[in-house]
Structures are given as structure tokens and as C-alpha cells.
Amino acid sequence: MRDVSVKNIANPSANISNITSIAPKKPVNSANAMEIPAEPLMIRSNWPTFDIKSKLNGIRYSPSFRRTKQAGSMSGEIWGDLWSSNQSAFARRYMTTVVEKETLVCLAADLRTMDEISALITEVGPYIACLKLHVDIVNDWNIEGWMRICNEARSQGVAIWEDRKFADIGRVSRQQMAGAFDIRSWADIVTAHLISGPDIIQGLQDGWSDVERDGGVLLLAQMSSRGNLLDEKYTKTVVNLGNKEDGVLGYIGNGSDPGAIQALREIVGSNRMIWTPGINLTIGDGVAGQRYGHPREAVLAGSDCLIVGSGIHQSQDRRVAAAEYARISWQALLDR
Ligand code: 6AU
Numbered sequence: 001m002r003d004v005s006v007k008n009i010a011n012p013s014a015n016i017s018n019i020t021s022i023a024p025k026k027p028v029n030s031a032n033a034m035e036i037p038a039e040p041l042m043i044r045s046n047w048p049t050f051d052i053k054s055k056l057n058g059i060r061y062s063p064s065f066r067r068t069k070q071a072g073s074m075s076g077e078i079w080g081d082l083w084s085s086n087q088s089a090f091a092r093r094y095m096t097t098v099v100e101k102e103t104l105v106c107l108a109a110d111l112r113t114m115d116e117i118s119a120l121i122t123e124v125g126p127y128i129a130c131l132k133l134h135v136d137i138v139n140d141w142n143i144e145g146w147m148r149i150c151n152e153a154r155s156q157g158v159a160i161w162e163d164r165k166f167a168d169i170g171r172v173s174r175q176q177m178a179g180a181f182d183i184r185s186w187a188d189i190v191t192a193h194l195i196s197g198p199d200i201i202q203g204l205q206d207g208w209s210d211v212e213r214d215g216g217v218l219l220l221a222q223m224s225s226r227g228n229l230l231d232e233k234y235t236k237t238v239v240n241l242g243n244k245e246d247g248v249l250g251y252i253g254n255g256s257d258p259g260a261i262q263a264l265r266e267i268v269g270s271n272r273m274i275w276t277p278g279i280n281l282t283i284g285d286g287v288a289g290q291r292y293g294h295p296r297e298a299v300l301a302g303s304d305c306l307i308v309g310s311g312i313h314q315s316q317d318r319r320v321a322a323a324e325y326a327r328i329s330w331q332a333l334l335d336r
Pocket of ligand 1 (some may be wrong): 163277309313
């Protein structure tokens, strides 16, 4: 296990000030920097730090929470090469959040109503480092309710990832960042296939620029579903192209197969992250071609973020389940 006591790494919160927001920024580097936004319709800033005390609502939180400053100085030791090679503000912010909250869990909140999503975030927020949404599966979607969900997630200190998988030409992808859902205005991260070529990355970045925001793209290099067409040659091409682009935060890897994650890590190197779906404590085949691997195995093999959906939202006690995934993921990171 790593010694995580004394570090002298520059505080990554400084990077946050470089991120453009659509609303005036508040200082993020003080103990009371984060407030719950007064205007529910506005995303106050990109992915601020958070005041966990105001959000616990009486729930006892067992892992020790670290303030951003302390977590920032510990991140270099805990993340090793990934921290030193990754200058991206988004990557560093995510890594700091992991250290603050002691979890590598990204919640895949694949639920069909805004109330259900909101209740789930409130319940498991302290145990997650990122929130992944599918805006187009929500039946009762409207922008007001959605902004409340986003602000709730921000108050938990997590990035908001819209997982509508973009795959079109650059110009159309930029337009799709706008449209009825206006993804560019609230998502910090989006997913893209590289099937149409690398210009999609610029198209998505232009989408954010149109509203004076920044974001990170996760490229699908592997998939967790049975029979997918992303073979090794395709994976290599995606990584070779993606590693040249500043706007690429990292890659989606196949969480159900530690060998595949290890192989992906070898070609990705240490200056991009690997985030993995297909994670469950019950490993093997899931519904409709999904496949699952164990959270600890995935992190030890090289996953930097565990995307967990049904393992949490279909559990009898969602809070206990989220806490367990968080505990396992954090311990595995310390052990790797
Ligand atoms: O844990 P689950 O199986 O309930 O949910 C897995 C989540 C879903 C999928 O849309 C997503 O992960 N996913 C992805 C992503 C994140 O892009 C890629 C993939 O290959 N497999 C996969 O399941 O929200």
C-alpha cells in the first residue's frame, strides 16, 4: 500500500481557475468556496469544489473527507505517473475529487424520470466521483428540472458526464451539443466514437466554446457489450489519434475484462485516463449482452474510474451498495 502522508505537489485547484464558465466564477480554493447555487436554472461554474457538510443531510459518512488543498497535495502520490503526466485541468480535478471523497465510482444514473435521478444522487452523492447521465432516456425531461439535477450533482463536487455517444462529422456534432437538450451548457464530459475521424473532437470542443465553457471528451476505445465491433486494430487507431488531441480526457475501456484493460493501458500510456463500464460485484453476463467484471480487478488492471449503474441503482440498499463500490475502488487504487 502506498504511503499517502506527506506530499508537496502543487495544488491542482489552481487549474480550475483556468476553466471557463458560463457564469461568474467564485474562488474555489477556500474552505467555504462552494455554495449551493441560488439560481436553479444556471450552472454556476464548471465542476467546483463542494462543502460536504452542507450536503450530508444527517447521513453518516465514514470515509475521511479531505479538503481540496490537502487532497491536491496527496493526489500526486496516490495517482503517480497519471498525475505527473496529466496536465489537463479536468483530469486533475477528477483525480483530486477521487482523493477527496475516496471513491473512483462514476454513477450511471440510467433512470427514466428526473425525480428518480434526483433522489438517487441525494442518496449516493457522497460515494461518487462523477455522475453519468443519458439525457435522452428521461421521459419527463425539461430544462428547469435538469438544471436542478446538475446543480445537485455540482453541490456533491462531481463532474457531469452526458453519455449520448456522438459519432457524426465535426460540424453536426457541434450542432448536437446545442439543440433541445443544450448539452454544451451543462455537461463537463461527453462520449464520442471516433468512427467518423478525429474532427469530431474539435466539433465537440467548438460546441463548448460556443457557450464559453470547456469540457473533456472520452473516446470509446473498447466496449463492454458482447460482440461489439471495436477490435484491437480499431482500439489502437483510436488511441493513436486521441493521444494527439488536447480535448481528449481519456478512453472508455472494457471493464468486464481485466486483460483488455491492461492491454489498453499499455497503448494509452500515462497521460490519458481509462474509464470502464461493465462493472459489478456479480461478474459475468448481464442483461442484453452486457458483461461485468469485478471493481477491484478493473482498478488493478488500470482502470481510473469505475462506471457503475445497475450495481447501485438496482440494489436493495443503494447507499450501502455505493459505499461498498467506493470502498473497494479506493482500496484497489491504494494497492495498485
Ligand atoms: O452498470 P450498468 O450495466 O447498469 O450500466 C453501464 C453504463 C450504461 C452504458 O451506457 C455505459 O455504462 N456503457 C458505456 C459507456 C459509459 O460509454 C460503454 C460500454 O461499452 N458499455 C456500457 O455499458 O449507462
